[in-house]
Amino acid sequence: MTVDDRTRLNLHRKLEAVLGHDDADTLMAHLPPVTWQDVATKADVDAACDRVRVEFSQAMERQIRWMVTFNTALVAVALAAARLLF
DSSP, rough: OOOOOOHHHHHHHHHHHHHHHHHHHHHHHHSSSSSSGSSOOOHHHHHHHHHHHHHHHHHHHHHHHHHHHHHHHHHHHHHHHHHHHH
């Protein structure tokens, strides 16, 4: 069964008749505002975290490689300059 706004409104009206306005609002506030297919599961969150970890790891690896390359080139230039001066 698909839950849409009309279905939720009908449920709220029935709850109001049985529980009263405030209690019906409280109960409806604890229901998900969308269908269950749209709610993220723990597996969804874990998969997203894994993707972020992989992306972060790859970015760190690229940055470290760049820094090592840059520092190696800088040392080579410094050594060449030192040879020319002495």
